[in-house]
Amino acid sequence: MKLKDKKIDLSNMSALIVLVVLCVVLSIAEPAFRSVGNLINILQQVTVYAVLALGVNVVIFTGGIDISVGSVVAFTGIVMGKLIVEAGMPSIVGILAALVIGAACGTFNGIMISKFKLQPMIATLAMMSMARGAAYTLADGQTITGYSEGFRWIGIANVPGTPIPVQIVFMLLMYILFYYVMKYRKFGRYIYSIGGNEEATRLSGINVMKYKTLAYTISGLCAGIASVILVAKLNSAQSTAGLDYEMDAIASCVIGGTSLLGGSGSVWGTLVGAIIMFVIRNGLNLLNVSSNLQKLVLGIVILLAVLADSFRSRKK
């Protein structure tokens, strides 16, 4: 256990160093980067992805993967939009429906994986397709717009008296909660333990099936929460929302030092990983770097971050 803690701290550090270096370089290259407004913008842009990554991270800790979250964002968003805008229900009903359906999609994934022994990639690939298809079918090509100011609060309001959007505070609270649970509760220990050695965990009497399923439930729930923030931010739900977001979420985890093999990684590292990606995008936008180059640069930075991590752990 001790050893693992050490490793987590180290991988955390390498991502943090990359982030600091990036910020310093960008501040010199483009003065607009270091304005408070811009830094707040970056955190606001990262929120949806960081919340998604939070859930996916728990799944990756168990040695699994969840590529359905982007589609679940679209599906839950459409259901919520239909309920609130078209059926005229109170916002809270729509929000609860999004969270419950998100969690249900995740639980379904979890059961397929833990009980029916499907490979995580395959099971969540099926969910990715089903949820997207359901979103397309329900939406029938329309975007659902027109939400109340009350509903949009989470996506557009600032903390009173400050320029800080409430969604950033909300995201940070979620990270604190996850950090606490993963580090200090037995749930967290079991999750890491399953990823480290599933068989040994089972033999020590832990209900592996239950905890694995719960990991996917949490991932689905986070997708539902991300969907609420996204719809509130854009004032619209559409069936194409969240396309490819799962890749950004997984990349955030990996850049942040989470191992795809399971068993190691940290909650805060993932936030750092997500912020790194958006700092790069933001910097490239500010510097007006050609669109064709942006993907290339992003790919190189992802590679460098992961390589740095890999060298570090091999040295040990």
Next chain:
Amino acid sequence: MMKSKRLAAALSLTACGGNSGGGSGTADGSGSGSDDKIEIAYIVKAKSDAFWTSMEDGAMKYAEEVGVKVDFQAPEKETDVEKQVQFVENAVIKGYDAIILSAADSNALAPAIKKANDANIPVVLVNDTMDQGALDSVGATVETYVGIDQYEAASLAGAYAAENISDGQICYLEGVPGVKALDDRLSGFRDQCGSFNVVASQTARCDRNEGFNVMQNVLSSNPNVNVVWAVNAEMGQGAIQAIEQGGFSGKVQVFDFDAAPDDIKAIKEGTLAGSVAQYPDLQAAAAIQACLDVLDGKTLEAHTKTKAALITADNVEAFEAGEEVG
């Protein structure tokens, strides 16, 4: 089994060919049973947004008008090229009389089109065209491409911006890199707006949330941007939200492409300066008519141009009412 189907198709071809020769009037034979109707496979890129559903409605309406059967199909995602290839191949096997295709990739569909050629099934392209070199390399041919001229359509918006705003700082929201139609929309607008100072030309990958994020980023380094050209409606809508949230409302004139329902609403509210309408329903009707003409033995121009118009606050009411605009 296949042979008898093909034979029936050939018979129906001659039977209906006479009718459609008269023009767009209702085919007389259409009531006598579905078997002798001309059957057209209408394969598009997706059904996931208002553009395609509007095209489908237009296709169905016109199909009924002229008495042909149209099967409207699409893969789930616009980027699912492989799936679309399969749709075309299946349509060839099933022996449709003609195939209307909105190509998801301007190269990859060429071999599938060649298969349709070999089976003597005419192919009409709609909305998205093919790369001529790719067609030539496998010896495939298409009857015509039905659609707007993306460059000309975008220049409608560009000319309007140049005339009404004249100068200042402009931000371009590009589409998915490598898609010709989106590149044409970019240059069509840009070539009209030489008097503006281009402060940003960035992709937001045709996504609403990305449109929001990129617009927010651009505004923080260039708070004096006064014109935005988004090459699709999703990015335009995202940009509008970012402008509103950043407190730039009224200072930035946003133009986008598609005149989707959201755009129409935004034009009325004054948050969108203009949007280019490309009338998917008219494209569908023209594509079906092109099939009928080809089956009738006519040779068509390489590009059958359809209508595009710039919708602004001045003509939005007329556009909504379905009247002729600009």
